[in-house]
Amino acid sequence: MADSRLPVGGVTQAIAASALRAQQARMRIIAENLANADSTSKTPGGDPYRRQAPVFEPTRISGARGVRMSKVEADQTEFRQEYDPGHPSADAKGYVKLPNVSSLVEAMDMRQAQKAYEANLNVIETARSMEQRTLDLLKK
Template sequence: MADVKSSTGITQSIAASALRAQQARMRIIAENLANSNSTSRTPGGDPYRRQVPVFQPTKVSGANGVAMARVEPDQTDFKTSYEPGNPGANAQGYVKEPNVDPLIEALDMKEAQRAYEANLNVIETARAMDTRTLELLRK
């Protein structure tokens, strides 16, 4: 019984670490979407740069889990648009726009939500197994 309990506890801890990582990922995606139209207020200045979460393995209850290690800026080029009246326009009248693609962010959000739900199901299944095991032992 102790082995069953500890293995489901470890499973729950690993899934919980993944829940936290996906939750952090969703916050980064939401920030990217919120700033997808943010341009610089200074002429020729850089707009908001898309942020990308970086994950790393981490020890959780003696097993490998996952955690967000850091957030890095996406180094892809900025888009430009011709808006000579914009305060952020350069001398040629072009404004740099964020390198955020709302479609990519929406797809990343959907993927993060599905991963979150999958890990939540792991936790619920492990709890159900614990409950069922206890019921069997009581009989």
């Protein structure tokens, strides 16, 4: 049930705006993952950067349901390993742990987040346009 404080178009815009904020946060997490895709531990045998994943949940917005990023969780998949005994982060057997970040997966996630962002931006623009047309009709 919509809240009486906002017109229907305003509720629609508020919901879409919540999705814009959520996708913006998602893109920041993806950018952080990509920035750390090749990082290694500062100590021999230590763990490198662990991929982060956003967690979304529904939230109440103007009497309707929107979305928000509730937290960021570490991806628990295994680290990649590479044999490089001369590397400062290599363990006793000569293996270096590399982040569990796949640039291909991150690129696909980024593209999906961009598409979702654009779709919600279109919702806001369409709602505004419809409201303006309604106002124009009422003026006549």
